Amino acid sequence: MPRLVKPWLASFDWEIVSEINRGLCKQKNALHKPTSDGHLPAKTLWEENQSKELALTEALEICLKCHRLAPFCFYNGNTFAAIARDFITELSPKLAADKAHILRSIAGHIVAGTATDIERKQLDSILAALEK
């Protein structure tokens, strides 16, 4: 199992996460507001992991869990998928453009909760190639 361990979430403190959501909500005239049940658990999970050394797949799972916890009233999926797509672009210079696009796309699918087993295997395969 490929690891690629580093503090992937380090650049995104919770204020930035909130600001991304605020911007997305503003764009669609949607209410930017924390939820009563999901905000605190998601914020806690995020902050517990933000500076941790994580395998890339673990970082993606944290984004997925936060998406599932729904800390905001609207656009949770886009908020965390955008963060994952952003931190994963760090790997792009090491990849051909098509592979970088596929990697970004799979990261988005994982966080959105729509990734297939085939996509997860494809992710493992791209990451394994990167680790060589």
Added chain:
Amino acid sequence: MKDALRIQDRFAAEPVLARTGKGYLKSEGVATLQRIKAGLGKSAAH
């Protein structure tokens, strides 16, 4: 933020995953990937 806004229409506004346990994402299609591959093909040919 630019990428987040670019892909915004592919996501549901509502917390679908939290409510149903199933994620939602509108497909992007393969046009972008095909364009990238066509570009790679051209640069490999030169």
